[in-house]
Amino acid sequence: MKNTSVLVTGTNMLCSLGMTNHEVWQAALSGSVPEPSRRSYPFPDGTRLEYPVFSLPDFDLSDWLEEKSVRWLAENHLLDDRDFCMLLLSIRQALEDASFRITGGSRIGLVIGHENLGAVKLTDKFIRYQDATPQTDQAEKMPLFNEFRREFFNIQTFPYLFYLAQLLGVNGPGYVVNNACASGLYALELGRMLIASGSADLVIVACSDYAHASEYLWLQEKGFVSGQMKIRPFDLHRDGSILGDGAGTIILESAEHAAGRPVEPLAVYRGGAFLQEHWHMTLPDVSRHSYASVITEAAGHGTAPEIDVIVPHGSGSTLWDRYEANEIHRAFGRLNRPVPAVTSFKGYFGHLLGASAMIETVLLLHCMKREILLRTLNYEQADPRVQLPVQMQTARKKTVSALKSVPAYGGFHAAVLFNKPD
Numbered sequence: 001m002k003n004t005s006v007l008v009t010g011t012n013m014l015c016s017l018g019m020t021n022h023e024v025w026q027a028a029l030s031g032s033v034p035e036p037s038r039r040s041y042p043f044p045d046g047t048r049l050e051y052p053v054f055s056l057p058d059f060d061l062s063d064w065l066e067e068k069s070v071r072w073l074a075e076n077h078l079l080d081d082r083d084f085c086m087l088l089l090s091i092r093q094a095l096e097d098a099s100f101r102i103t104g105g106s107r108i109g110l111v112i113g114h115e116n117l118g119a120v121k122l123t124d125k126f127i128r129y130q131d132a133t134p135q136t137d138q139a140e141k142m143p144l145f146n147e148f149r150r151e152f153f154n155i156q157t158f159p160y161l162f163y164l165a166q167l168l169g170v171n172g173p174g175y176v177v178n179n180a181c182a183s184g185l186y187a188l189e190l191g192r193m194l195i196a197s198g199s200a201d202l203v204i205v206a207c208s209d210y211a212h213a214s215e216y217l218w219l220q221e222k223g224f225v226s227g228q229m230k231i232r233p234f235d236l237h238r239d240g241s242i243l244g245d246g247a248g249t250i251i252l253e254s255a256e257h258a259a260g261r262p263v264e265p266l267a268v269y270r271g272g273a274f275l276q277e278h279w280h281m282t283l284p285d286v287s288r289h290s291y292a293s294v295i296t297e298a299a300g301h302g303t304a305p306e307i308d309v310i311v312p313h314g315s316g317s318t319l320w321d322r323y324e325a326n327e328i329h330r331a332f333g334r335l336n337r338p339v340p341a342v343t344s345f346k347g348y349f350g351h352l353l354g355a356s357a358m359i360e361t362v363l364l365l366h367c368m369k370r371e372i373l374l375r376t377l378n379y380e381q382a383d384p385r386v387q388l389p390v391q392m393q394t395a396r397k398k399t400v401s402a403l404k405s406v407p408a409y410g411g412f413h414a415a416v417l418f419n420k421p422d
Contacts (some may be wrong), residue, residue: 006192007260007265007421010098011362013091014208015349016054016244017381020093025366028348028374029394030313036229036242040226041213043128050218052229053211054244054350058088065087069167077162081121082210084160086247087112088167091206095168099263100202102169106257109200110165110174111191112339113207114184114217115354116162117176122151123214147180172200181276181313184248184358185416189272191252197259201257207358208247215353222282223352226316231351233314233344233376234321234390236383237416244350248359254280266365267418269400273297277411284323290413295331295405298415307340307417308399309334309373311364313406314344317352324407325386336416340403344393361404361416373397 013021016034017027027033036052040131061079062070065088072080073088094103100233102108161174173194179186184207193204219225224230226240252269273294279285293299299307312324332339352359367373375394382390405415 005255006269007197007253007255007258007262008250008267008365008418009253009265010041010094010100011201011365012094012249013246013362014056014086014090014248014369015185015246015352015359016056017349019057019059019089021097021366024363025043027282028132028363029372031352031377033348033377037263039213040125041128041281043172044343045251049213050373051216052225052242052378054242054246056245059089061085061089061124064092072167076129078163082136082245083117083121083208084163085361086208086210086245087225088164089166089168090208090247090249091164094206094251095205098251098253100251106173107199108170109172109191109203110161110170110192111170111177111187111203111205112160112175113177113179113187113205113210113354113358114165114283115178115180115183116255118151120212120214124212125151127203130240131293170204170377178354179412179414180408180410181353182412182414183354183355183412184356184361185272185404185406186274186412187358187360188250188269188416189274192269195252195254196369202253205252205358206249207355209353209355211243211350215415216405221242224317226322230378231316231346231347232380234325234383234386234388235344235379238316238321238380239316241351244284244352244360246349246359248362250354250358266369269422270301270417271421272301272414272416277413279411282409284407285409286323289327289330291327291407292330292334294413294415295328295403296334298398298405298417299335301417303419305338307403308397309341309343309364310368310403311343311345311357313356313408314346314376316346320407322383323383325388327407328388339389341391341397342376344375344376345374357404357406357414364402364404365418368399368402368418371396371398373399379409384416
């Protein structure tokens with residue numbers, strides 16, 4: 001691979017705090033964070049499933065897109081697919097932030113991250129509907145398949161790449177990645193590799209997640225949901241997470257390609273480290289120290305002697321937060337460096353599952369740009385078993401080098417590093 005400098009030239013965040021970078025940043029900075037709402041799914045018998053969500057504000061794509069695009073989305077039955085609509089809207093805004101208009105003169109790659117594109121929408125409909133009365137006619141024996149055949153097709157995920165590429169005009173390499181909560185970091189690294197290999201000049205890396213009922217039910221069974229209705233990363237009284245809606249996009253670009261445009265890079269993406277465990281689907285192997293290894297390796301990619309801040313997963317889980325803390329201490333012990341400032345963002349907009357790493361990375365990049373480190377919301381009392389330097393107050397902090405890390409379900413461990421542009 002060529003030694004190519006990979007820049008971040010555009011970003012976007014969509015979440016419960018707002019629909020633009022500015023709205024999200026201002027809300028996070030002020031600490032005016034809305035409480036989770038109750039999402040309601042009706043059943044045919046009149047009962048409802050209700051669960052807490054940090055909900056994205058209602059939006060109408062006709063306010064953001066040209067009429068032709070909205071009509072095309074309606075014709076392809078995509079207007080009611082919140083996962084897709086969030087991806088599209090986030091990408092459009094990130095391209096605008098990068099001052100880039102897609103034409104035929106550049107090689108544009110597309111990498112989207114999501115835990116289960118297409119599948120959750122279909123699964124939710126099975127939750128809502130009961131089996132129909134058996135019929136003798138072969139077609140009538142499969143009423144759900146016939147009604148939801150498009151969702152069955154989209155479960156393969158590649159149609160989403162096709163739809164986005166067609167709407168955006170992308171004609172370069174396209175990929176879908178699914179590495180659970182680490183999807184955003186894996187997607188970023190794939191984007192970097194496409195640029196470094198010369199396969200693309202610019203890569204759109206986007207992740208989204210709408211808080212579906214099926215996701216809630218599965219995670220509730222795992223003890224995921226906070227009974228306090230608050231995410232308290234690393235706090236003594238943490239008891240779980242709450243789902244959120246949202247999307248995040250980062251535009252990665254080679255320095256040569258960006259040089260010809262009036263754009264000021266937000267950061268330099270130095271690369272990351274990634275390890276796969278296969279010990280248990282939903283628990284880490286504490287004996288292997290895979291998470292410490294990826295943090296140590298990623299930290300070595302930078303040009304600065306120190307890491308100024310690390311944003312770990314911070315899911316608010318009693319077990320996982322403690323695991324993260326132990327591994328962070330081990331990683332920086334190996335580096336013979338003090339543990340840097342630690343902050344976590346899930347208290348602001350919830351746990352976005354496959355989109356969480358991406359949107360948290362974007363918010364971290366905006367902290368770097370403004371040299372303001374946001375506090376860990378809802379962190380009030382230190383856990384003596386954690387002992388991390390958790391940021392309790394939003395404060396000015398010069399940030400030259402920042403690290404984002406995730407230990408995810410499925411054994412996906414990942415850490416990535418960013419430096420400020422020279």
